[in-house]
Amino acid sequence: GEDVEQSLFLSVREGDSSVINCTYTDSSSTYLYWYKQEPGAGLQLLTYIFSNMDMKQDQRLTVLLNKKDKHLSLRIADTQTGDSAIYFCADFPGGSHNDMRFGAGTRLTVKP
Amino acid sequence: DAGITQSPRYKITETGRQVTLMCHQTWSHSYMFWYRQDLGHGLRLIYYSAAADITDKGEVPDGYVVSRSKTENFPLTLESATRSQTSVYFCASSESGEGYGYTFGSGTRLTVV
Numbered sequence: 001g002e003d004v005e006q007s008l009f010l011s012v013r014e015g016d017s018s019v020i021n022c023t024y025t026d027s028s029s030t031y032l033y034w035y036k037q038e039p040g041a042g043l044q045l046l047t048y049i050f051s052n053m054d055m056k057q058d059q060r061l062t063v064l065l066n067k068k069d070k071h072l073s074l075r076i077a078d079t080q081t082g083d084s085a086i087y088f089c090a091d092f093p094g095g096s097h098n099d100m101r102f103g104a105g106t107r108l109t110v111k112p
Numbered sequence: 113d114a115g116i117t118q119s120p121r122y123k124i125t126e127t128g129r130q131v132t133l134m135c136h137q138t139w140s141h142s143y144m145f146w147y148r149q150d151l152g153h154g155l156r157l158i159y160y161s162a163a164a165d166i167t168d169k170g171e172v173p174d175g176y177v178v179s180r181s182k183t184e185n186f187p188l189t190l191e192s193a194t195r196s197q198t199s200v201y202f203c204a205s206s207e208s209g210e211g212y213g214y215t216f217g218s219g220t221r222l223t224v225v
Contacts, residue, residue, distance in 0.1 A: 041218055042218045043214075102155040104152060104154035
């Protein structure tokens with residue numbers, strides 16, 4: 001099937017910017033999502049971007065989409081210790097719920 | 113309270129036993145899903161439901177059964193648990209088919225011994 005790939009680990013210092021990268025293979029994806037999972041909890045929708053957009057900004061979060069390279073990134077400005085979590089990228093190709101794919105998740109560790 | 117609730121939170125069962133994981137949502141969302149989360153695999157879809165009495169297989173349905181007699185409930189049953197089904201199970205719901213993102217429960221950690 002189609003894959004969503006992301007690196008498994010990222011470590012940054014408090015106050016720095018974090019950039020989490022994701023690649024996907026299905027060019028028909030209409031929406032792309034970023035979810036956050038804190039320890040012992042379910043996934044929470046952080047933000048999403050529609051496929052006809054290049055960038056979306058929401059406070060400290062910036063999502064960049066490069067459709068040509070099928071590359072999605074999430075930038076967190078001024079990263080805080082509370083941002084430590086697992087971040088999942090997901091795509092939603094073709095409008096079929098059966099096809100929504102999640103990456104394996106990137107574990108972000110923020111060091112004081 | 114409004115939301116999506118999974119029970120139990122933790123479960124230990126023996127190989128070969130039947131076990132049912134419960135999921136209840138209060139929004140009357142049409143779509144509901146069951147995922148399992150395993151290290152290195154992310155989330156994989158087990159089953160989903162588009163409405164009451166409508167269910168369909170996901171990526172990894174073998175060994176699982178679902179039902180949806182009411183919109184708000186979507187139980188997942190492991191008919192004869194195996195050790196490979198040790199995992200964290202997440203239920204999710206979605207308002208529509210337009211990809212607005214899913215709302216997830218807090219998960220059930222199942223251990224099969």
